[in-house]
Amino acid sequence: MSELSELYQQVILDHNKKPRNFRKLESANHSAEGFNPLCGDHLTVYLNLEDDAVKEISFEGSGCAISKAAASMMTQAVKGKSKEDAEQLFTSFHEMVTSDLDEENVVERLGNLKVFSGVREFPVRVKCATLPWHTMHAALNNEALVSTE
Amino acid sequence: MATIEKSVSIERQVNTGFDVQRIREDFPVLRQTVNGKPLVYLDNAASSQVPQVVIDRGSIYLEDEHSNIHRGVHYLSQKATTAYEGAREKVKRFINARESRECIFVRGATEGINLVMHGYGRKFIGAGDEIIISAMEHHANIVPWQMLCEEKGARLRVIPMNDAGELLLDEYDALLNERTKFVAVTHVSNALGTVNPIKRMIDQAHKYGVPVLIDGAQGVPHMLVDVQDLDCDFYAFSGHKMFAPTGSGVVYGKAALLETMNPFQGGGDMIKSVTFEKTIYGDLPNKFEAGTPAIASQIGLGAAIDYLHTIDRKQAAAHEDELLRYATEKLSAIEGVRIIGTAREKLSVLSFVIDDIHPHDIGTILDQEGIAVRAGHHCAQPVMQRFNVPATARASFAFYNTKEEVDVLARTIERVVEIFS
Numbered sequence: 001m002s003e004l005s006e007l008y009q010q011v012i013l014d015h016n017k018k019p020r021n022f023r024k025l026e027s028a029n030h031s032a033e034g035f036n037p038l039c040g041d042h043l044t045v046y047l048n049l050e051d052d053a054v055k056e057i058s059f060e061g062s063g064c065a066i067s068k069a070a071a072s073m074m075t076q077a078v079k080g081k082s083k084e085d086a087e088q089l090f091t092s093f094h095e096m097v098t099s100d101l102d103e104e105n106v107v108e109r110l111g112n113l114k115v116f117s118g119v120r121e122f123p124v125r126v127k128c129a130t131l132p133w134h135t136m137h138a139a140l141n142n143e144a145l146v147s148t149e
Numbered sequence: 150m151a152t153i154e155k156s157v158s159i160e161r162q163v164n165t166g167f168d169v170q171r172i173r174e175d176f177p178v179l180r181q182t183v184n185g186k187p188l189v190y191l192d193n194a195a196s197s198q199v200p201q202v203v204i205d206r207g208s209i210y211l212e213d214e215h216s217n218i219h220r221g222v223h224y225l226s227q228k229a230t231t232a233y234e235g236a237r238e239k240v241k242r243f244i245n246a247r248e249s250r251e252c253i254f255v256r257g258a259t260e261g262i263n264l265v266m267h268g269y270g271r272k273f274i275g276a277g278d279e280i281i282i283s284a285m286e287h288h289a290n291i292v293p294w295q296m297l298c299e300e301k302g303a304r305l306r307v308i309p310m311n312d313a314g315e316l317l318l319d320e321y322d323a324l325l326n327e328r329t330k331f332v333a334v335t336h337v338s339n340a341l342g343t344v345n346p347i348k349r350m351i352d353q354a355h356k357y358g359v360p361v362l363i364d365g366a367q368g369v370p371h372m373l374v375d376v377q378d379l380d381c382d383f384y385a386f387s388g389h390k391m392f393a394p395t396g397s398g399v400v401y402g403k404a405a406l407l408e409t410m411n412p413f414q415g416g417g418d419m420i421k422s423v424t425f426e427k428t429i430y431g432d433l434p435n436k437f438e439a440g441t442p443a444i445a446s447q448i449g450l451g452a453a454i455d456y457l458h459t460i461d462r463k464q465a466a467a468h469e470d471e472l473l474r475y476a477t478e479k480l481s482a483i484e485g486v487r488i489i490g491t492a493r494e495k496l497s498v499l500s501f502v503i504d505d506i507h508p509h510d511i512g513t514i515l516d517q518e519g520i521a522v523r524a525g526h527h528c529a530q531p532v533m534q535r536f537n538v539p540a541t542a543r544a545s546f547a548f549y550n551t552k553e554e555v556d557v558l559a560r561t562i563e564r565v566v567e568i569f570s
Contacts, residue, residue, distance in 0.1 A: 004517045008510075008568055016569075017505075039509045039525050040539040062539050064507035065569070122513060 006118030007125070008065065015069035020076055025058040034061075034135030035147045036127055041067045045135040052083045057136070064128050070116060071132035077113055083140055089113075090133045097126050167468040172460065173549050175200040186519030189554045194339050194367060194498055194545030195523050196389045199453075203393060206452035210445045217441055219418055233444050236451025237434070240399050243454045244384065245375040250433040251407065253400045254447050258366040259289040261385030261400030262333070264437060265362055266293040268410035269383075270331065276302035278330040281354075283308040283316055283345070284535055285338040288528040290364045294333060308334070310535065314341035314490040321350060325357050332361045336368030340529040340543070341490030342473070342498030344372075351381050360406060366390055370547070371469060371496050373462060376401050388446060392547075393453035396443035407433050414439040465548035469497050472546045472555060479559040485566055489541050500527075500541040503562070506569045508542040514568065515542075518561045520554075 025031075025046035033044050043061025047054060057075045062068075074093075078086045092109045097119045107114045119129045131146075138146045173179050178198045181188050190198060210232060216225035218233045234249075241249040255261040270293075274280065280294050284307050298305045306329075308321045316334075325332075332354045337344050351361045360382035368374055370391040376384050383406075388397025402410075412419055412430055416439035421429040430436045476499050480486050485504040503511060512524030523543045526533045533540060544558060 004514060004568075007513070013569065039507075040530075040533070041509075042539070062507075064509035066510070068507075125509075125513060128509065 003118065003121045007122055009115045009118070011073075011112065011115050012065060012069040015072040016065035019059075019068055019072040021058040021079075022060060022072065023058050024060055025056055027056060028058075030139045030142065032135050032138035032143060033145050034131045034138070035145070036063075036067070036131050037147060039064065039128070041128060041131055043067070043071055043132060043135060045071070045132060045139045047136070047139045049083065049140070054078050054081050054083070054086055059132065059135075063131070064125075066116075066119065066125055066128040067131050070129045073113055073115075074132050074136060077111065078136065086140065087137065090137055093133055094130055096120070097129050167461070167464040167548070169468060169549060169551050173551075175202070175456070176549055177201055177204070179549060183519035183521075184517055189518075189520040189557050191544040191546065191550065191554070191558065192521045192523050193370070193547040193550075194390070194527075194543065196395070197370060197392050197547050198549070199392055199394060199449075200456050202456050203449050203452045207394060207445050207449045210448050215445075218444055219435070229444060232448045232451075233442075236447050236454075239451040239454045243374075243457075244369070244399075244401055245377050246401055247377065248404060251401055251404050253402065253407070253434045253437045254442055255385070255398045255400050255437075256396055256443065257387035257389065257398035258364055258385040258400075259387075261383075261398060262289055262362065262364065263293050264400055264413040265383050265385070265402065265410075266297050267413050268437065269360070269406065270294070270297045271300070272409075272411050274301055274303050274330045277328060278303040279306050279324075279326070279328045280304070281306045281308060281321070281324050281329055281332045281334075283321075283334045284310045285314065285316070285341055285343060285345075285529065285532055286333070286335055287339050287364065287366070288530070289366075290333050290335060290362075291531070294331075303330070304328075307531075310343075313492050314338065314343045314532075314536075315492045315494075316343075316345055316350075318346070318349070322353060325353060325359070327357065329354070329357055329359050332359055333364065334361070335364040335366075336374075337371070337496060337498075338490065338529075338532070339367050339498065340500055340527040340532045340541070341492065342495040342500070342545075343490060343492040344494040344496055346494070347381070348379050351379060355380070367498070371466060382406055388450040388453065391450075391453055392456060393450040394443075394446040396446035397450035399450070404433060407437070412436050412439070416440045460548070466496075468548050469546050469550075472550055472552065473497060473499060475552055476544060476546075476555045476558065479555060480562060483559065483562055483566060486562065489536050489538065497547075498543060498545045500543045502538050502541050503566060503569075506565060508540045510569070511542045511562070511565050514565045515558070515561055518557065518564075520558055520561060522558075 027048045028046035030047040041063035048056035059071045176198045214228040218230040237249045240252045354361045362383035363381045365386040369386045383402045385400040389395040419439040489500040508524035
């Protein structure tokens with residue numbers, strides 16, 4: 001079960017159990033909803049964007065361990081970043097979980113988000129990991145709804 | 150009713166006399182390994198596997214008979230037509246229709262229901278009319294009727310169910326009234342396994358002169374179905390859930406109703422004559438079969454029916470009952486596992502959730518052990534809402550499954566619980 005333990009690493013299981021920034025953000029000035037109609041994952045990402053920087057970010061919703069942990073760790077990674085840096089992180093994350101390229105600089109940019117690299121061995125789960133990111137991207141760009149099917 | 154009686158369940162503890170190992174040899178797909186483990190295929194409610202004889206029949210068609218049907222004077226076309234119409238004859242006997250022209254070939258239950266919605270619904274249902282469906286329908290038996298209601302200004306009424314996943318028949322009786330123009334219910338719930346008392350429900354609707362469509366996608370693979378005995382007006386099912394290839398399926402309809410209905414799709418093969426001024430539609434069943442159908446698949450459906458005749462279906466049903474009982478017992482004993490759907494009349498489907506573990510994660514871990522289950526909403530989102538779960542994991546059985554496979558399932562679910570503890 002080695003690929004499995006790659007997928008369900010302790011840190012992912014921990015974020016699934018105790019998701020960080022898991023609440024509605026009262027001060028949000030941007031938000032978007034994300035759906036994965038295939039498996040029923042559903043989340044809302046809230047952003048407080050000031051001077052093009054992510055001052056606060058939170059999420060709520062329901063989903064599998066991968067999507068929940070991805071959302072939780074995304075909020076930690078993106079908080080305090082500029083809009084541009086947040087988008088760049090999304091691109092790198094997406095590359096990591098969809099391609100075999102193990103470009104060191106991509107992984108380096110991602111810091112502890114690299115625990116999700118195991119997802120690429122499970123193609124049907126890629127959408128679980130990227131749903132929160134697509135949703136954040138939508139919130140940043142004032143799109144209300146995304147669906148990953 | 151000629152469906153397999155539940156009395157077989159009483160004999161659960163006794164050896165069912167069903168030689169499952171011999172049956173398994175008929176299904177080549179079951180021999181493979183997945184992730185180095187023997188395949189444990191428990192997704193039969195989504196699509197069942199195909200026996201060698203059905204595969205061979207498809208090959209024979211493609212090697213020796215392939216050509217278009219109903220229109221060629223040449224040898225091959227006649228051969229193909231004979232095989233295709235032969236399959237229809239087999240379907241007729243399989244569900245005990247009065248005539249083979251009452252068995253319309255469609256791509257699956259979904260297309261069958263849509264055919265009835267377009268052909269019957271759009272012609273005979275109007276503003277203020279009511280259509281009754283149930284709370285446990287597959288999206289295929291919800292969405293077409295919703296579309297019709299929206300188009301015509303008709304109203305969709307829904308028979309509720311209890312916490313076990315059984316329809317509330319008193320509520321059904323109360324919903325029927327002079328505005329009711331159609332009833333569409335499932336024979337067996339794909340998400341819960343509930344077997345509905347459709348004969349009684351059909352009788353009740355007929356008291357109001359209301360026609361009834363049965364979604365039989367999960368019925369025919371497990372039960373003997375007699376459409377005359379049921380007296381249903383329409384019965385739709387898919388070939389790929391009953392050991393035939395995808396693209397095959399049937400909607401049965403009483404000839405008198407089919408005659409009055411509008412065609413479904415327009416095109417070749419469904420006409421008697423065409424001029425730019427007027428088209429005269431063909432007779433049954435051609436009227437509903439525009440264009441070239443899935444000939445190989447439908448011939449495969451005929452072969453699957455032949456195959457089913459070679460096994461003792463009462464024994465097969467008893468074996469499936471026993472698998473369901475055994476799996477329910479094993480999974481219920483695992484801490485945190487909750488079974489969704491505990492109807493008294495139930496078959497072949499075991500939907501479950503585990504506290505704090507999403508079904509998608511369960512599905513991935515089971516897959517690593519070679520176990521195929523469905524994780525998700527099973528195209529029955531209202532059922533998920535009714536039970537207040539986002540999704541479930543679902544193991545669904547066919548007669549080729551074994552108790553040993555249930556043991557592997559139970560062991561792996563224990564491992565899932567361990568990983569997430």
